[in-house]
Amino acid sequence: MTLRFIALLAFAGLGSLRGASDVHAKQFAIYYSFDHAPLLLLVSTIQEEFGRVMAPANIDVAWREINKQNGGDYADIYVVRFRGDCSIMPPGESKAAVTSAERGLGETSITDGHVLPFAEVRCDVLRRYVSIGPRESSDAISIMGRAIARITAHEIYHMMTGSVRHCGSGIAQAEYSTRDLTAAQFAFGAPEITRMKEKASGRGEAYAPKAEFPGPRPAL
């Protein structure tokens, strides 16, 4: 078995340091964990932004914290682990330079050509890209939450469609700039929305293993 990853990268140079009426959503579940206990506002911001970018695809997601809420009957289950410190870096705190080997903001596991339902979001790398300047604390948390939600949506796209492909623009592109991460608006392109909508309606043909949770998780 060969295990590899599809990585979502950050632009190396910028790190200054749904619609058819006959489509009915099936509910998917995201089982998630944080390395460090997050603020409730951060979690709610992530879920709200994720819901906003997935809404055009009629994607209905239940968020379930690993080890706390394991019940449920879902169309598919995806596991997302938020690695490192997901809090915003305070203004003035020095940022260690992000090396080319560290540019991965998120990744999804692949084995034997199949996309597995396991992904990670690398908060420790992300927080070194997202610069907020002096802002109200709640604004800073919202910006970080928005960025985390977009990386999460990118990885869910891979898992939901079973595709390792990226597109030229939008959330399914291969690399994000700081602006992509933090701008007020950033969305999937129309073709990607269509693919996920087909998956949600059961018309997609993508490989989508039924994960038994908690199931075996590939070593990273």
Ligand SMILES: [Zn+2]
């Ligand atoms: Zn990707």
